């Protein structure tokens with residue numbers, strides 16, 4: 001494990017050093033290095049620094065160039081315009097750096113020096129309810145963030161805050177008590193495990209039946225309400241029935257996560273009920289410290305800047321006037337647990353943007369209570385709404401929420417058709433077609449979600465998602481498989497870096513992009529922005545397309561050039577597959 005400094009960072013350091021001796025009063029000034037179309041990099045920082053020091057920017061730039069230690073990294077540097085620097089790095093430096101990356105398991109990506117512990121709250125469906133596209137977003141974005149953060153060396157604790165508590169369970173449990181066989185496993189052969197579909201259809205049926213009874217039968221309603229009290233009081237029989245709902249739901253959740261090719265572990269599922277023991281104390285602490293106050297019997301936290309449409313302050317209600325605890329009390333208790341017991345430095349919540357006000361109030365309350373501070377911060381990685389082709393929130397024609405499993409199945413069907421179309425050429429067996437269809441279909445759904453910034457709404461458009469052209473996962477998966485196919489055809493030739501060879505423009509461009517992988521990962525982790533990784537991979541695949549146009553591998557000019565090109569595409573393949581795996585997307589070897 002050797003981390004490799006990027007060329008950008010060594011160029012940056014060299015210019016910063018020259019700048020510091022040319023203009024000592026500027027201190028450790030940032031040369032503001034950027035990738036550029038004119039040269040490899042452009043440094044734009046001199047202009048502002050010269051202005052501040054009342055110096056002539058072009059003169060300052062010239063002095064910097066004269067005093068620069070190029071160190072074999074910088075091939076050419078020139079002053080341009082009013083005082084920019086255009087920098088070209090040496091071909092040799094590019095290939096040598098990439099060779100160092102290739103020699104490292106981590107592709108030279110450093111482990112963060114400031115790594116700490118992050119608790120990430122994601123993939124949190126609700127018990128006895130169908131999962132919908134909102135739950136998909138949380139799961140997909142959250143899982144990608146987990147991987148990206150872990151790759152930077154962060155300790156990550158996953159928390160699936162499932163909705164497993166609340167008054168609706170009174171109705172469900174009471175109904176089950178009165179119809180004890182409703183959740184029975186229906187398979188004729190009891191040794192066959194219940195499928196997720198069966199579990200959900202059982203739950204759905206029960207939900208509908210109990211709802212109907214609740215709405216039409218006053219006496220049942222009364223019994224259901226009494227059942228809530230029993231549940232909260234921890235009555236054993238009631239809890240046992242509640243547990244059956246949770247278990248049945250988990251069978252369903254796991255089947256969906258499995259479809260999503262996502263690994264969710266039981267100990268990480270700590271639902272709302274997991275914090276029940278803390279609720280009373282959370283309220284006591286808030287009330288004693290004066291953070292929360294009683295208002296019309298309820299325990300409330302008020303905020304100057306949060307008001308309802310009538311102009312009256314909208315409080316966060318921690319405890320209702322009837323003594324019941326809600327969503328907020330649970331989330332506040334979860335913060336205490338995550339900071340106090342799990343020792344988190346960062347709390348990330350991958351939750352729908354429509355819950356932003358809730359989190360704003362919860363975080364502010366926790367800060368006032370001292371549970372969050374400068375060392376421990378909380379962040380809602382808020383995501384937008386999934387829209388249908390018509391640009392409205394995604395619904396079926398009948399106006400119902402679309403079942404997540406139906407969507408996933410359809411994505412896999414379409415992807416399988418795409419894969420099958422090319423299967424002869426790729427030499428795929430039937431089994432490989434089925435397997436790849438799944439990886440391409442699920443990858444398409446994940447990538448569509450991850451390639452736009454989370455906060456934005458996006459259209460769920462399966463045709464676009466499985467398209468071979470454009471910014472899709474299939475395009476990236478094909479880019480990867482094409483490299484593998486070339487490598488198979490040239491199996492007798494070992495990839496080898498040749499720093500002595502001059503590089504073609506497309507090789508330089510791809511090489512410099514590969515060299516930026518580590519910095520990109522650090523950015524995506526710091527900003528909680530998996531879409532940046534998706535964009536990086538798409539650019540990499542585009543560089544690869546340009547490379548194929550200009551730099552034949554099979555028909556290279558010399559054996560050395562062929563080895564060098566094989567080396568470049570091998571590192572590209574590894575970077576693609578690493579990046580895709582961080583996004584939760586597979587890269588089949590043949591496609």
Ligand code: ARG
Nearest residue numbers: 121124125126161162163351
């Ligand atoms: N179960 C909730 C829902 O489906 C999401 C939970 C989010 N996490 C949390 N800590 N509140 O909307």
